[in-house]
Amino acid sequence: MLSLSLALLIPLLTGHAHTTSTNACPPLLATHSRNVPRGRQEFLSGFRGHSGNHRIVTVGSRAQRGNGRVERRRLFTTLGLVSGLMAGRTKMARAEDDYDTTTRDLIKSIRSTLEAEEEGKSLPEVRKVGVDAAKYSKEWISKFYGSSISRSKPSYESVAKALSELGNFYKQNGPQARLSKEVIDNIRERLDSADDAL
Numbered sequence: 001m002l003s004l005s006l007a008l009l010i011p012l013l014t015g016h017a018h019t020t021s022t023n024a025c026p027p028l029l030a031t032h033s034r035n036v037p038r039g040r041q042e043f044l045s046g047f048r049g050h051s052g053n054h055r056i057v058t059v060g061s062r063a064q065r066g067n068g069r070v071e072r073r074r075l076f077t078t079l080g081l082v083s084g085l086m087a088g089r090t091k092m093a094r095a096e097d098d099y100d101t102t103t104r105d106l107i108k109s110i111r112s113t114l115e116a117e118e119e120g121k122s123l124p125e126v127r128k129v130g131v132d133a134a135k136y137s138k139e140w141i142s143k144f145y146g147s148s149i150s151r152s153k154p155s156y157e158s159v160a161k162a163l164s165e166l167g168n169f170y171k172q173n174g175p176q177a178r179l180s181k182e183v184i185d186n187i188r189e190r191l192d193s194a195d196d197a198l
Helices: 002-013 062-118 125-142 156-173 181-198
Strands: none
Touching: 062 125, 062 156, 062 181, 125 156, 156 181
């Protein structure tokens, strides 16, 4: 009985594994030695006690465990790369949607201002209509002017030229100057081109 007790304690003290009888050993831990090459087994313990024959418990070779860790690292790395790629695509898609929305709002507000100018409304009325145009112009320039995502959009160049022409006109003629028909026609043509490209 003493020798049997020591045999049971040795694997526990060394921290490797434990052996058990054929009837009690979990099927995932107990394997036949003939099914695993001898050079790849880790023989933890084996003994014959009063309860009868006992089976050798194997936990797989160090190489097998090492390969498993490598495969898990590769899997986690791949998942991380895929997650980052999907996040990048989502961010780009949101930026493109934001560009389209802001550009449409800008085009609509400038058209309203041009119509007010053509109808000969008073300067206060034109300014009131042009509040939205000024707001969306600042937003468009701060967010999208010169950005790589925006410059790839077909509408970008037309919108940029329309804003540039408006800015140059007021710079040369003063902020209270009324837009000429030629300037209105040029800007409207650029806005129509941009709208068609959206």
